[in-house]
Amino acid sequence: MGFGESLGHGKGFNYMILLVAVSFAFVLSSYNVEGGRILSEEDEFEIEKQLKILNKPAIKSIQTEHGDIFDCVDINKQPAFDHPLLKNHKVQMRPRSVRKEMNRDGGSSVQKSLQIGLKDGGCPTGTVPIRRIRKKDLIRTKSPSNIQNYSSKIHPLESADSPSGVQNTFLKATGDTYYGTTLLINTWSVNVSPEQTSLVGTWVANQQDNIQAGWMAQPRLFGDSKTRLFTLWTNDNYKTGCYNTFCPGFVQVSERIAPGMVLPVSVYNETQTEIEIAVEKDLARGGWWLMWGPKHEDVGYWPQQLFQSLAENSTFIGWGGQAFSPPGSPQPMMGNGHSGNEGYGKACYIRNVKLLNSKDYHTPDPNETDGYGDKCYALSVLSTSPEYEFYIGGPTC
Numbered sequence: 001m002g003f004g005e006s007l008g009h010g011k012g013f014n015y016m017i018l019l020v021a022v023s024f025a026f027v028l029s030s031y032n033v034e035g036g037r038i039l040s041e042e043d044e045f046e047i048e049k050q051l052k053i054l055n056k057p058a059i060k061s062i063q064t065e066h067g068d069i070f071d072c073v074d075i076n077k078q079p080a081f082d083h084p085l086l087k088n089h090k091v092q093m094r095p096r097s098v099r100k101e102m103n104r105d106g107g108s109s110v111q112k113s114l115q116i117g118l119k120d121g122g123c124p125t126g127t128v129p130i131r132r133i134r135k136k137d138l139i140r141t142k143s144p145s146n147i148q149n150y151s152s153k154i155h156p157l158e159s160a161d162s163p164s165g166v167q168n169t170f171l172k173a174t175g176d177t178y179y180g181t182t183l184l185i186n187t188w189s190v191n192v193s194p195e196q197t198s199l200v201g202t203w204v205a206n207q208q209d210n211i212q213a214g215w216m217a218q219p220r221l222f223g224d225s226k227t228r229l230f231t232l233w234t235n236d237n238y239k240t241g242c243y244n245t246f247c248p249g250f251v252q253v254s255e256r257i258a259p260g261m262v263l264p265v266s267v268y269n270e271t272q273t274e275i276e277i278a279v280e281k282d283l284a285r286g287g288w289w290l291m292w293g294p295k296h297e298d299v300g301y302w303p304q305q306l307f308q309s310l311a312e313n314s315t316f317i318g319w320g321g322q323a324f325s326p327p328g329s330p331q332p333m334m335g336n337g338h339s340g341n342e343g344y345g346k347a348c349y350i351r352n353v354k355l356l357n358s359k360d361y362h363t364p365d366p367n368e369t370d371g372y373g374d375k376c377y378a379l380s381v382l383s384t385s386p387e388y389e390f391y392i393g394g395p396t397c
């Protein structure tokens with residue numbers, strides 16, 4: 001699906017006009033593209049209508065130093081519950097099947113894992129931070145009228161859009177049924193152009209159902225190329241679904257850690273900053289939880305109702321990177337653009353990888369994992385015991 005095509009719902013709102021609008025926005029940041037000079041009245045109206053649906057009333061709003069606004073929304077009125085499958089869903093405050101052994105010590109001995117969150121401890125009790133969607137986000141992500149249409153693509157899920165533009169490099173485990181995974185990744189800033197995406201993280205999948213989480217830079221989605229915590233879910237192999245809370249599905253429960261927040265990054269050959277994330281099934285109620293940090297703080301979950309096969313278990317867990325560029329143009333860097341040959345502190349790594357089978361977390365057996373690489377980037381396993389760790393990434397290609 002092309003950029004112009006999906007915008008073609010309104011009269012007089014064509015691709016060229018959009019391009020002009022976008023370039024104005026880049027050149028003169030104070031120029032008000034949103035002021036109705038360029039958009040038609042119908043589109044203005046449609047966009048305002050969608051924004052009202054998407055952005056729930058805020059009890060408080062937090063403006064971050066990065067220019068994002070997180071609205072503190074009543075936890076029971078958050079966007080997730082606009083999903084038709086979640087009409088009668090009651091918020092679950094925490095998973096029922098937390099594994100004690102993962103809720104303990106301090107994680108890394110090498111570096112301290114990151115403890116960041118929204119300022120002032122985040123949102124007041126009973127509310128959760130949801131990154132506000134602004135008019136310019138809707139214009140940029142191209143589908144003002146479709147954003148609320150659950151059966152259509154609401155914003156770019158690139159692999160479905162144009163498979164040829166996607167490069168994946170990862171390790172995967174497929175030999176068993178899994179109920180979770182945990183990993184640490186060092187974070188980097190990446191050079192991506194407005195149409196490119198670069199991410200590092202984990203996949204938890206079963207057939208058509210897929211959850212991803214990690215860090216990413218995607219200007220088309222966020223309006224800048226900063227490195228952010230991201231999540232993604234689809235239940236039809238990327239035909240529909242979405243990132244973070246851009247469409248209903250992910251239920252946010254943390255008051256201070258939220259998808260979309262900007263992450264601090266590592267400095268080449270100096271301080272390494274890493275995030276620890278886990279995606280884990282609540283065996284009692286079936287949802288999949290996103291957890292953060294060495295203490296596996298609950299961020300939120302994807303309720304079981306969203307899925308078919310993942311409702312039961314995962315048969316595919318992956319850890320690695322994904323890079324996207326429109327077909328025919330060069331791929332962006334993955335990781336920090338350097339290969340693992342350069343060594344610690346100079347490349348992107350994923351470490352302390354663990355798998356959860358029906359009983360406990362374990363370090364994957366090398367026989368349990370397989371590598372996969374589309375072409376551009378390198379993946380080199382550093383060690384598999386006692387800790388499973390590998391480097392991932394490479395330069396533009």
Ligand SMILES: *[C@@H]1O[C@H](CO)[C@@H](O)[C@H](O)[C@H]1NC(C)=O
Binds near residue numbers: 149150
């Ligand atoms: C939603 O999108 C699908 C696929 O693009 C389309 O067939 C359907 O008519 C849309 N529904 C609404 C209510 O817009």
Ligand SMILES: *[C@@H]1O[C@H](CO)[C@@H](O)[C@H](O)[C@H]1NC(C)=O
Binds near residue numbers: 269
């Ligand atoms: C990395 O840092 C060390 C110690 O500060 C320095 O000796 C070395 O030249 C640096 N290497 C690179 C590639 O920058």
Ligand SMILES: *[C@@H]1O[C@H](CO)[C@@H](O)[C@H](O)[C@H]1NC(C)=O
Binds near residue numbers: 177309310313
């Ligand atoms: C895992 O899920 C599949 C459905 O995708 C199901 O057929 C299978 O029985 C499940 N396996 C176990 C061990 O629960």
